[in-house]
Every structure is written in C-alpha cells, then in structure tokens.
Amino acid sequence: MNITLEQAEKAIAAAKKKSTAIDxxxxxxxxxxxxxxxxxxxxxxxxxxxxxxSIKKAxxxxxxxxxxxxxxxxxxxxxxxxxxxxxNDGLITFPGxxxxxxxxxxxxxxxxxxxxxxxNDHTVAVAGATSL
Amino acid sequence: MNITLEQAEKAIAAAKKKSTAIDxxxxxxxxxxxxxxxxxxxxxxxxxxxxxxSIKKAxxxxxxxxxxxxxxxxxxxxxxxxxxxxxNDGLITFPGxxxxxxxxxxxxxxxxxxxxxxxNDHTVAVAGATSL
Amino acid sequence: MNITLEQAEKAIAAAKKKSTAIDxxxxxxxxxxxxxxxxxxxxxxxxxxxxxxSIKKAxxxxxxxxxxxxxxxxxxxxxxxxxxxxxNDGLITFPGxxxxxxxxxxxxxxxxxxxxxxxNDHTVAVAGATSL
Amino acid sequence: MNITLEQAEKAIAAAKKKSTAIDxxxxxxxxxxxxxxxxxxxxxxxxxxxxxxSIKKAxxxxxxxxxxxxxxxxxxxxxxxxxxxxxNDGLITFPGxxxxxxxxxxxxxxxxxxxxxxxNDHTVAVAGATSL
Numbered sequence: 001m002n003i004t005l006e007q008a009e010k011a012i013a014a015a016k017k018k019s020t021a022i023d024x025x026x027x028x029x030x031x032x033x034x035x036x037x038x039x040x041x042x043x044x045x046x047x048x049x050x051x052x053x054s055i056k057k058a059x060x061x062x063x064x065x066x067x068x069x070x071x072x073x074x075x076x077x078x079x080x081x082x083x084x085x086x087x088n089d090g091l092i093t094f095p096g097x098x099x100x101x102x103x104x105x106x107x108x109x110x111x112x113x114x115x116x117x118x119x120n121d122h123t124v125a126v127a128g129a130t131s132l
Numbered sequence: 133m134n135i136t137l138e139q140a141e142k143a144i145a146a147a148k149k150k151s152t153a154i155d156x157x158x159x160x161x162x163x164x165x166x167x168x169x170x171x172x173x174x175x176x177x178x179x180x181x182x183x184x185x186s187i188k189k190a191x192x193x194x195x196x197x198x199x200x201x202x203x204x205x206x207x208x209x210x211x212x213x214x215x216x217x218x219x220n221d222g223l224i225t226f227p228g229x230x231x232x233x234x235x236x237x238x239x240x241x242x243x244x245x246x247x248x249x250x251x252n253d254h255t256v257a258v259a260g261a262t263s264l
Numbered sequence: 265m266n267i268t269l270e271q272a273e274k275a276i277a278a279a280k281k282k283s284t285a286i287d288x289x290x291x292x293x294x295x296x297x298x299x300x301x302x303x304x305x306x307x308x309x310x311x312x313x314x315x316x317x318s319i320k321k322a323x324x325x326x327x328x329x330x331x332x333x334x335x336x337x338x339x340x341x342x343x344x345x346x347x348x349x350x351x352n353d354g355l356i357t358f359p360g361x362x363x364x365x366x367x368x369x370x371x372x373x374x375x376x377x378x379x380x381x382x383x384n385d386h387t388v389a390v391a392g393a394t395s396l
Numbered sequence: 397m398n399i400t401l402e403q404a405e406k407a408i409a410a411a412k413k414k415s416t417a418i419d420x421x422x423x424x425x426x427x428x429x430x431x432x433x434x435x436x437x438x439x440x441x442x443x444x445x446x447x448x449x450s451i452k453k454a455x456x457x458x459x460x461x462x463x464x465x466x467x468x469x470x471x472x473x474x475x476x477x478x479x480x481x482x483x484n485d486g487l488i489t490f491p492g493x494x495x496x497x498x499x500x501x502x503x504x505x506x507x508x509x510x511x512x513x514x515x516n517d518h519t520v521a522v523a524g525a526t527s528l
Binding site for chain 3: 401404432433434437444
C-alpha cells in the first residue's frame with residue numbers, strides 16, 4: 001500500500017503547522033513506499049541546502065524502514081555501517097526522517113524534514129508522520 | 133522576486149483540478165526564480181518516470197525563461213540548439229514547462245507538468261501558471 | 265602554455281563589451297589549456313541555464329581545439345560523430361565555443377559564451393578570443 | 397535581492413588583493429542568492445583541485461546562510477550533522493565559504509575561496525565578502 005497525494009498533503013500541512021508553532025522554516029518531503037517523491041513544500045525563507053537533505057531523509061527513512069537518526073548511530077566511525085551514506089546516491093542519517101504508517105501499522109511512505117536543528121527537524125517530521 | 137510556497141500550492145491545486153477535468157494523472161513541480169524546487173505533487177497513479185521529467189521541465193522553463201516546447205523546436209537535428217539537453221544535468225525540451233509571472237509580468241518561477249501527452253501536459257501547466 | 269587569469273579577465277571584459285553593444289546578456293566562461301575553468305562571469309539577467317552551457321562550450325572547444333559549431337555539424341544524425349555529446353559529462357556542440365590562441369598561434373585556452381542566438385553567442389566568443 | 401556581476405567582480409578583486417598580500421594563490425567563486433555561479437577567478441598557479449572546492453564552498457555558505465566552517469564543526473563524527481557533505485551533490489564544510497550581505501544585512505550571495513590553509517582561505521573570503 002502506498003500513501004496517497006491527499007495524505008501526503010495532509011502530512012505536509014501538519015508539518016508546516018508544527019514548524020510555524022516552534023518558529024522554524026522547513027523543507028518537507030514525502031515519499032511513497034517505493035521511496036519516490038509524492039509531495040514537497042519549501043517554506044518561504046527556508047535554507048536552500050535543506051531541499052535536497054529533506055528528500056534524502058525521507059528516502060533514507062523508507063530505504064531502511066526506520067528513523068534516520070538510528071542509522072546515523074550505526075554509521076559513525078568504528079560502527080557497523082560506517083559511511084553507509086555513500087550508497088544510494090547519498091543518504092542523510094541524522095534525525096528528521098521518519099517512516100509513515102497506516103492505521104494497521106504498515107509502512108506506506110516516509111517524511112523528511114530539514115531546516116533547523118536536528119531535534120526540531122525530528123519534531124516536525126513526527127508531527128507530519130502522525131497526522132494521518 | 134520569488135514565488136511563495138502559498139502561490140506554489142495554489143498553482144499545484146489549479147493544475148490538479150485541470151488534470152482531473154481532462155482525465156489525466158500528473159506529476160506537477162514548481163521551482164522559484166533560482167530554479168530550485170518550491171513545491172511538488174504526484175497524483176495517485178501518475179507515471180513514476182514523470183516525476184523527474186516534471187522537475188526538469190520546470191527547471192528548463194526557468195533556465196531559459198520560455199516554454200519548454202519552444203526549446204525543443206530548436207534542439208532538433210539540424211536546428212541551432214541540437215542536443216542542448218546534455219547541459220544542466222539534463223533538460224527536458226518538449227511541452228509541459230511554463231514560466232510563472234507575477235502581476236507585473238516579472239518571472240518569479242516556473243511550473244513543470246508530466247504524465248500524459250505533451251499537449252495535455254502543456255494544458256495543465258498553463259492552468260497552473262495562470263492561476264496566481 | 266596556459267592563459268593567465270589577467271588574460272582571461274581581459275577576454276571576459278571584451279566579451280561583455282561586445283555583448284552590450286549587440287544588446288544581449290551573456291554567460292562567459294574561460295578555460296585554460298587543461299580545459300579547467302579560469303574565469304567566469306554571468307551578466308545581470310542572463311539566462312540561468314546558459315551558465316552550464318557556456319562552461320561546456322569552452323571545454324568542448326578546448327577538448328577538440330576547434331569551434332564548437334564545427335563539432336555540431338559532425339554530431340548530427342548519420343554523421344561520423346553522432347551523439348558525441350554523451351561523452352565528457354556532456355558536450356555542447358553548437359556555436360559559441362572558440363579556442364584562444366597566443367601571439368604565436370598556440371592554443372592556450374578557450375572561451376564559451378551562451379545567452380542569446382548561437383550567432384550572437386559566437387560573435388561575442390570571437391570578440392573575447394581575439395582580444396588578447 | 398541578488399548580487400550583481402559588478403559587485404561580484406569587486407569582491408573577487410578584493411579577494412585577489414588579500415590573497416597576494418598574504419602570498420597565496422586562490423580559486424575564488426561567487427554565487428548569487430539562488431546559489432548559482434555569478435563570477436569566478438583562478439589565480440595563476442592555484443591548485444586545480446581547489447576549483448571545485450571554491451565553488452562548493454560558496455554554494456554551501458549560501459545553502460545554509462552561514463560560514464562553511466560552522467557547518468564543519470557540526471558534521472564531525474558524533475556531532476548532529478555527521479556526513480551532511482553527502483547532500484547537494486557534495487558540500488564542503490571547512491572554512492573558506494562566507495555569505496555576502498548587502499548594506500541592509502540581507503544575504504545576496506556568497507563567496508568561496510580555496511587554495512591554501514583553511515585559515516588563509518577564510519581570511520581571503522572575508523576580505524571579498526566585506527568589500528561591497
């Protein structure tokens with residue numbers, strides 16, 4: 001099963017609302033279960049460099065069906081997945097990417113958020129992911 | 133001047149409405165005046181391969197401030213811009229990319245649409261570009 | 265022997281002067297004998313997409329030590345170099361790229377110009393190439 | 397607002413002057429507010445490999461509206477942005493990239509300098525950025 005565009009737009013709207021509430025400007029990307037982009041929005045004044053990062057976070061979260069920050073713990077020097085970021089045309093493995101599940105717990109896509117601290121990015125991503 | 137996210141979302145909504153009216157499923161991308169993605173939406177069931185094409189059409193329209201189909205006429209064998217598509221990490225030069233202007237006629241971004249015939253793609257792109 | 269930065273800036277200044285004289289806005293790139301960028305200037309309001317094209321024209325002219333338009337004649341369908349543009353991370357083979365020679369006729373670099381018709385691009389490139 | 401070519405050339409001239417004053421040979425790149433190259437100069441004898449680095453530094457500084465060295469502190473192993481360099485087709489996150497502001501403090505572009513120690517690169521970048 002795949003996230004629909006309507007669901008993706010709902011997730012982006014929820015993420016934007018949370019972003020505004022915590023006074024940040026975000027790039028927000030939603031991918032489907034095939035890790036392909038479904039919807040995207042860059043808030044006015046958000047960092048340009050976060051455009052690509054938000055998409056890579058969403059893809060990374062779906063590629064491995066887990067929060068991106070968890071992969072980042074394993075990709076540190078000396079850890080099992082050191083430099084996994086070199087795969088898939090570039091992964092982003094710090095927080096801000098979160099899988100999106102449907103009501104029965106099945107992963108139907110992922111959200112990636114970038115534009116502030118990784119803590120804020122993750123907070124906004126969770127707001128989007130849990131809005132469906 | 134740059135297109136805002138609110139304007140970009142309005143353009144996508146208008147494009148989706150036109151797409152549904154002519155019974156098509158489209159990928160719709162909006163870039164700003166710097167040719168960077170502002171908003172994107174892929175309608176349910178739209179071709180996956182059109183995802184990248186829609187973004188490239190939007191970028192191409194802004195790169196040269198004209199409808200993509202016009203460039204395609206000049207890039208044919210024997211024409212002045214043959215194989216211009218090899219530049220800029222890949223241009224798309226058939227119809228479906230259209231510059232977006234503000235009320236005073238200044239280009240503030242562009243829209244790229246892909247998912248059906250090039251005639252339909254162009255029709256939907258115009259619907260989006262003229263909705264602001 | 266290599267073009268110096270001082271020579272490259274002189275060529276760009278001459279190209280800008282010619283560009284203004286014929287009422288165009290150009291991207292102007294100069295590469296050295298190793299086909300590496302030495303200097304670049306994008307005139308205010310010039311097409312964004314011509315940035316990459318101007319650099320590719322300069323490189324193409326030096327890669328083969330001839331005007332880019334000559335290569336384009338050979339890269340047409342049915343001609344000996346059909347689709348040579350796929351090499352070297354993308355060539356541009358229409359006019360606007362011209363080798364730069366020193367006083368003794370040795371090639372020391374190349375200029376690439378993009379932003380108008382290929383005729384205008386070539387005219388401006390020649391103005392730059394012959395200014396040393 | 398975007399940096400003009402005249403401003404960009406003035407910044408490069410100031411950076412070259414500082415570079416000569418401290419006996420270094422630099423690659424100097426200026427991007428506009430859309431992170432697209434506006435002007436570039438490679439001083440005679442400067443490292444070839446620094447060509448790409450100077451452009452990536454300028455883009456990185458504009459992508460995140462801060463000095464590149466600040467990002468590099470956050471991208472170390474164990475830090476929040478570890479391996480962010482894999483995004484945006486390659487970031488450079490050590491010193492030498494600095495945003496450029498207009499008189500009212502608005503960011504209108506960025507400068508990237510590469511060719512010596514990172515301390516020297518940064519010194520030359522600041523000289524360029526503050527010359528307008």
